[in-house]
Amino acid sequence: MNHETGxxxxxxxxxxxxxxxxxxxxxxxxxxxxxxxxxxxxxIEAGPYWEVSRDFVSDELHMRKTAWRMKRLTAGTDAxxxxxxxxxxxxxxxxxxxxxxxxRLFPSDFRIKTIxxxxxxxxxxxxxxxxxYEQLEKEIPVSGPKHYPWGxxxxxxxxxxxxxxGAMHQxxxxxxxxxxxxxxxxxLAILSAPFQGRPPCINRxxxxxxxxxxxxxxxxxxxxxxxxxxxxxxxHGCMVNRLLCKPDDTIEGVTFLFNGHEYRQKAKAVILCASxxxxxxxLLMSADGRHKKGLANSSGMVGKCFMLHSGHEVxxxxxxxxxxxxxxxxxxxxxxxxESPSDGSRVRGYSIHAHGSRPLAFMKIVTKTTKTWGRHxxxxxxxxxxxxxxxxxxxxxxxxKNSITLSDEKDEFGLPxxxxxxxxxxxxxxxxxxxxxxxxxxxxxxxxxVEFICPDTSHMLGGCRMGSxxxxxxxxxxxxxxxxxxxxxxxxxxxxxxxxxxxxxxAMALAWxxxxxxxxxxxxxxx
Amino acid sequence: xxVSTIYPDYDVMKEKAKWDENTRHVVEGRLKAPGMxxxxxxxxxxxLKSALHRIVDEEDKGIIARVAGQIDDHLAEKRGQGYRQxxxxxxxxxxxxxxxxxxxxxxxxxxxxxLQLTAQQKDEILGQVQRGEVIWKEIKxxxxxxxxxxxxxxxxxSQPEIWSEIGYGGPAYPRGYYRIEYGLKDPWEARLDRKxxxxxxxxxxxxGPIRRVDR
Ligand SMILES: Cc1cc2nc3c(=O)[nH]c(=O)nc-3n(C[C@H](O)[C@H](O)[C@H](O)COP(=O)(O)OP(=O)(O)OC[C@H]3O[C@@H](n4cnc5c(N)ncnc54)[C@H](O)[C@@H]3O)c2cc1C
Ligand code: SF4
Numbered sequence: 026m027n028h029e030t031g032x033x034x035x036x037x038x039x040x041x042x043x044x045x046x047x048x049x050x051x052x053x054x055x056x057x058x059x060x061x062x063x064x065x066x067x068x069i070e071a072g073p074y075w076e077v078s079r080d081f082v083s084d085e086l087h088m089r090k091t092a093w094r095m096k097r098l099t100a101g102t103d104a105x106x107x108x109x110x111x112x113x114x115x116x117x118x119x120x121x122x123x124x125x126x127x128x129r130l131f132p133s134d135f136r137i138k139t140i141x142x143x144x145x146x147x148x149x150x151x152x153x154x155x156x157x158y159e160q161l162e163k164e165i166p167v168s169g170p171k172h173y174p175w176g177x178x179x180x181x182x183x184x185x186x187x188x189x190x191g192a193m194h195q196x197x198x199x200x201x202x203x204x205x206x207x208x209x210x211x212x213l214a215i216l217s218a219p220f221q222g223r224p225p226c227i228n229r230x231x232x233x234x235x236x237x238x239x240x241x242x243x244x245x246x247x248x249x250x251x252x253x254x255x256x257x258x259x260x261h262g263c264m265v266n267r268l269l270c271k272p273d274d275t276i277e278g279v280t281f282l283f284n285g286h287e288y289r290q291k292a293k294a295v296i297l298c299a300s301x302x303x304x305x306x307x308l309l310m311s312a313d314g315r316h317k318k319g320l321a322n323s324s325g326m327v328g329k330c331f332m333l334h335s336g337h338e339v340x341x342x343x344x345x346x347x348x349x350x351x352x353x354x355x356x357x358x359x360x361x362x363x364e365s366p367s368d369g370s371r372v373r374g375y376s377i378h379a380h381g382s383r384p385l386a387f388m389k390i391v392t393k394t395t396k397t398w399g400r401h402x403x404x405x406x407x408x409x410x411x412x413x414x415x416x417x418x419x420x421x422x423x424x425x426k427n428s429i430t431l432s433d434e435k436d437e438f439g440l441p442x443x444x445x446x447x448x449x450x451x452x453x454x455x456x457x458x459x460x461x462x463x464x465x466x467x468x469x470x471x472x473x474x475v476e477f478i479c480p481d482t483s484h485m486l487g488g489c490r491m492g493s494x495x496x497x498x499x500x501x502x503x504x505x506x507x508x509x510x511x512x513x514x515x516x517x518x519x520x521x522x523x524x525x526x527x528x529x530x531x532a533m534a535l536a537w538x539x540x541x542x543x544x545x546x547x548x549x550x551x552x
Numbered sequence: 553x554x555v556s557t558i559y560p561d562y563d564v565m566k567e568k569a570k571w572d573e574n575t576r577h578v579v580e581g582r583l584k585a586p587g588m589x590x591x592x593x594x595x596x597x598x599x600l601k602s603a604l605h606r607i608v609d610e611e612d613k614g615i616i617a618r619v620a621g622q623i624d625d626h627l628a629e630k631r632g633q634g635y636r637q638x639x640x641x642x643x644x645x646x647x648x649x650x651x652x653x654x655x656x657x658x659x660x661x662x663x664x665x666x667l668q669l670t671a672q673q674k675d676e677i678l679g680q681v682q683r684g685e686v687i688w689k690e691i692k693x694x695x696x697x698x699x700x701x702x703x704x705x706x707x708x709x710s711q712p713e714i715w716s717e718i719g720y721g722g723p724a725y726p727r728g729y730y731r732i733e734y735g736l737k738d739p740w741e742a743r744l745d746r747k748x749x750x751x752x753x754x755x756x757x758x759x760g761p762i763r764r765v766d767r
Contacts, residue, residue, distance in 0.1 A: 082575040083723030086710040089633065097635040108633030191732035227728025237572065237725040345734075348741070350721050352732040384709045384720050392705050396682065399609045399675065406709065407557060409718040410742075432638075444638065 034067075034260050037288065041065040041258075042547065044279055044292040046265045046307065049118015050529050051516045051536035052298030053244030053252060058540035060255030064547060067258045067290055069281055071299075072115030074261040075245055081121075081235035085385040088234035091115060091122050096436040097302070101427065101448040105333055105482045109233075112300055112485060116261055117245030119300070120529065124232045124354045125214040125241050126378060127167055127530035129158050131176040133364055134524040141365050141372045143452065144422050144522040148493040148502035151177050157534035162212075165242045166220060167530075169212030175360040176526075185217045186210040187226065190379075191352030196343070196413045197379035198357055200467030211358040211378065214242035214530075228352045230381055263288075264438050268295060268311040268320055268512070276320075276512045282438055294511040294543060294552045296504075298536065301331060301485035301518040305429040306443040308489070308499075321489070321506040321514075326499050328429035330490055332523040333447060333482040335419035335457045338380070338390055339464035340412050341473030347413045354381045355416075362463060363525050371455035375419040375525045377464055382414055390414070390479040413473060417460035418483065420525040421453045429488050447482070456525075484528050489518040504539035511552055515539045557717040558749055562742035564715045564722040570740070575723045582711060585614070586621020590628035591644070592651075597624065599651040602667050606674050607701060608708045615714075619707045623647075626707075641691045643699055650696030653688045654681065716742075 043059050045052050048070035056068045075081070075091070082088065092109035099105055113119040132151035137144045155177065161167075162183055169182030187210060190198070194210075201208035215232070216225045226240035239246050253259060262283060269277040269289070278291035297304045305328035309319040319327050355378045362374040382390075384406075391397070391405050427448065431441040449457070457480075465475045492498025495507035500519055506512040515536040517528055524531075546552045568576050589597045601613075601620045610616055626632065632643050641649070658666035658677050666674065680686050682697040708714060715722050719742035721729070731738050 079574070082578050083571065083725050084575060084578050084710070086706060087578050090631070092633055094632065094634040098638050099635060100638045104637045107635035189733050192734040192736075195734050227724075227726070228730075228732050229724035229728045231725070238728075346719075346744070348721070348732075348737070351729045384715065384718065385706055388705045388709050389702070392701055396701075398607045398678075398682075398701055398704075402607075402705070403609050406714075406718050409720065436634075445635075 032288070034258065036065065036067055036258050037290065040278070040291040040293065041067050042293050043067070043543070044069060044290055044295045046279065046295070046297045047071075047118065047299035047303065047516065048116045048244070048249065048259065048261070049113060049298060049300065049516070050120045050244055051532050052118070053248035054533045054536040055296055055298060055515050055540045056252035056257045057248045057255065058537055059543065060252045060257040062544040064544070065256070067260060067292070068252065069263045069265055069279070069290070070116050070259065070261045071264040072261065074116045074259070075121060075235075077235065077237065077239060077246065081237055083229065083231050083234065083237065085234060085383050088122065091235060095438070096434065096442040098432050098434065098442055098444045099447070100444055101446040103448050103480070103482075105445065105447050107445065110481070110483065112302065116249055116259065117243045120243040121235050121245055122233050123529060126211050126355045126358070126527045127214045128212055128358070128360065128376070128526040129176055129178055130154075130524045130526050130531050131363060134522060137373060137522055143372050145490075145492070147521045148491055153502075154531065154534050154538065157537045158530065161530060161534050161537065165214050165247055167212050167214055168217040170210050173212065174207045174209055175363060182212055184220070187213055187215060187217045187353060187356060190356040191228070191381065192347050193349050193352060193381045193413050194356040194379040196347065196471045196473065197359065197377070197415060197467060200469070200471035201359055203470040204466060206359055206361050206467070208357055208359040211355055213353065213356070215353055216240045226353055230350050230352055230354060230383065232354050265299070265307060266310065266438065266440055268307065270311070270313060270316065270320055270509065274509055276509050294513065296513040296515055296539070296543070298516045300516055301488045301520075302429055302443055302445060304514055304516055304518040305331070305488040306431065309429075309431050310440060321499050321508050321512060323508050324496055324498060326490060326497060328488050329425050330423035330487045331427045331429050331445065331447065331485070332421045332423055332487040332520065334484045334523055334525065335375070335421055335449065335453060335460070336416055336481040336483040337419070337457055337461050338414055338416050338477070338479040338481055339461055339468060339475060340390055340414045340477040340479070341468035341475045342408065342411050343413055343473045346410045348410050349381045349387065349412060349414065350383050352381055355379065360526070362459070371459055372452050373420040373422070373456065373525065375417045375456055375460040377460065377467065378416050378418065380414045380416040382412075384409060387412060390477050394477045394479045412476070413468065415464040415468060417457070417464065418525050418527060419453070419456045419460050421523050422450055423487060423490070423522060424450055484517070486517045486520040486523050486528060489514050490521045491519045492521065503542045504535070513539055513543060556748065558744055558752070559716065559719040559742040560745050560748065562716050562719060564720065565712050567722065567740050570727050571723045572725050575725065579712060579723065582618065582622065584618070586617055586624070589621070589624045591624045592648075596648065596651045599655055599666060602674070603651070603654065603678065603700065604704055604708070606671065606678055607704045610708070615711055618711065619704065622707050623703055640695045646691055646696050646699045649690050650700065653690070653693070653696070657681065657686050
């Protein structure tokens with residue numbers, strides 16, 4: 026409690042070194058690192074401060090509460106489903122209910138313009154991120170195979186692979202083996218052995234509902250306590266609604282809403298970690314007399330080139346029970362089709378993960394694809410235990426028209442709701458077609474009969490991309506705004522291309538790198 | 553219920569003593585009879601229940617009343633996911649207007665309330681709404697139907713009896729699972745009924761031969 030203000034926050038009336046917006050995957054990493062460097066840090070989070078033993082339960086429906094649930098609009102020919110499947114809210118953000126699959130990007134991901142002639146090159150390379158991958162894999166820690174067949178890192182991972190895998194995940198391995206495709210146990214931010222008081226995973230299968238034994242990494246249980254120990258002040262239930270810009274174009278701080286009132290927090294630097302939808306939205310909402318298109322937006326690229334991964338699901342019926350509710354949802358993978366094939370049939374590619382399902386996830390696929398109801402619905406449901414699912418993570422190339430914009434409608438805070446516009450491009454569809462076909466072949470080779478193919482998407486990326494040229498990007502290779510020298514972005518909105526790996530390890534590695542850079546800039550007196 | 557389970561002896565609630573307390577509280581809460589509706593009017597709630605019986609093909613009035621009551625709670629407490637496509641109405645409006653329009657459509661077709669129709673007539677009307685064959689001014693009939701179907705499925709398949717019916721292991725903390733590989737089951741998981749599976753296999757339906765663990 027602050028005695029002057031009667032409010033629960035101690036630094037409200039002071040200019041702190043750094044305000045971080047968003048306490049999800051990336052914000053928590055930044056908080057830990059800046060706090061440990063001795064900077065004064067306020068971490069502002071719109072959602073609640075979850076407490077695992079009080080708030081998490083083993084139930085799909087109930088745990089949708091961890092989603093971002095404020096009003097959002099969708100548009101485009103492939104208007105995505107958002108909600109629980111796309112983003113989280115509250116301390117820990119998306120990591121509370123992510124499935125913790127943590128492969129790295131491939132070295133080629135950073136240079137697809139040069140290699141494949143599409144998209145853009147990143148202003149940084151795999152080698153820039155590699156040391157952060159390594160530190161992070163040790164720190165959280167990642168369980169994975171001794172030898173990983175693909176990409177720039179072949180193992181061994183710090184913790185042993187999560188084995189044995191469930192029937193659901195054996196299906197992928199058996200199918201791949203029959204087809205002569207390499208497959209592997211996935212690298213997971215889930216413990217295969219005890220770590221600092223956290224027990225190994227008990228295979229209860231509810232990773233997407235929040236882990237109760239704390240076997241799964243989340244920033245809620247890992248980085249946040251360490252950030253608080255380092256003196257970071259966390260304010261939850263506070264929605265940042267505006268960045269304040271001074272006449273010299275430096276950022277003065279932020280305003281935020283708490284219980285219907287607006288408060289102001291000054292800072293020497295601001296770093297946005299609010300997600301690839303909320304960060305562009307916040308910059309657009311911060312438009313003022315001199316920045317009519319929003320802050321950090323002299324390039325006009327704020328909110329542009331928003332990407333999702335294609336995430337089509339292929340579900341097959343097997344003659345024997347699969348029991349898809351058992352085991353960590355995703356345990357096995359193949360990244361064999363990640364890069365461009367030599368026949369030129371598509372550019373870039375996809376990963377395929379074996380993906381368990383609880384009843385609601387399964388029934389959503391059934392209703393979305395068949396639109397069936399009544400007796401037929403019950404007949405399919407009765408055989409729930411006989412179905413296995415593969416999910417692709419498909420690369421989606423950046424397009425200007427896929428965007429985050431502001432609508433006239435207001436959300437629950439009275440702020441303009443974001444519109445998420447998304448349509449696949451031609452190559453994106455080729456990647457999907459090929460990925461879905463490969464899933465079918467794998468499932469059939471394993472003895473299944475494919476019954477449902479369900480379009481879906483995952484992982485929000487882009488919208489404030491990094492680049493060396495201030496005319497077509499929002500931040501530089503460190504995440505620093507081209508327009509405002511004390512404004513940084515460290516969430517997945519800075520992504521230039523999507524890759525086809527689950528993004529969070531990379532996002533946290535990049536966030537750590539940006540935090541290190543900020544510490545150095547403070548040390549040199551540049552912030 | 554017109555479709556019979558292949559796990560007739562399985563009751564997921566038998567294991568509830570093994571669940572953590574918060575989960576038990578949430579799941580047991582689903583089994584409570586609903587109170588007075590807070591979002592729907594009594595008439596809307598009756599229409600919702602009537603439609604739900606058909607959508608999930610379930611005759612049991614108790615389960616349907618709970619599902620309807622829990623959808624009412626969900627809407628009253630604004631527990632939705634917040635997003636929607638541009639041009640689609642908010643879920644509150646879809647439910648409220650949709651149910652009334654469903655009844656109006658029934659009146660126009662059969663000169664009777666939806667509630668009075670035979671099961672076949674109800675399915676006929678619901679099918680027309682799903683296919684967008686009726687003209688509603690305020691909302692698109694398909695938008696209402698999709699919302700109704702997706703919501704019905706979410707809440708219906710969150711009922712413990714239905715978990716038992718489909719052989720879903722249910723909550724699993726703190727116990728977890730030990731035997732997760734192909735062909736293995738932990739002792740508390742659902743066991744197939746040999747005869748029922750054989751009967752279905754003969755008719756060319758679904759599951760194949762029964763495995764060792766279930767013998
Ligand atoms: C169901 C699901 C499964 C997933 N599985 C995987 C997986 O297996 N592997 C993987 O790599 N990734 C996975 N992801 C993706 C992963 O969750 C995201 O990549 C990651 O969380 C993104 O980090 P972020 O910091 O950019 O955003 P987030 O983690 O979403 O954090 C943003 C935070 O900012 C807060 N916020 C937003 N706006 C404001 C504001 N204006 N003021 C204050 N606070 C604000 C939000 O409440 C949120 O807590 C999954 C996601 C979901 C939803
Ligand atoms: S499967 Fe393992 S990691 Fe996932 S929620 Fe369960 S115990 Fe946690």
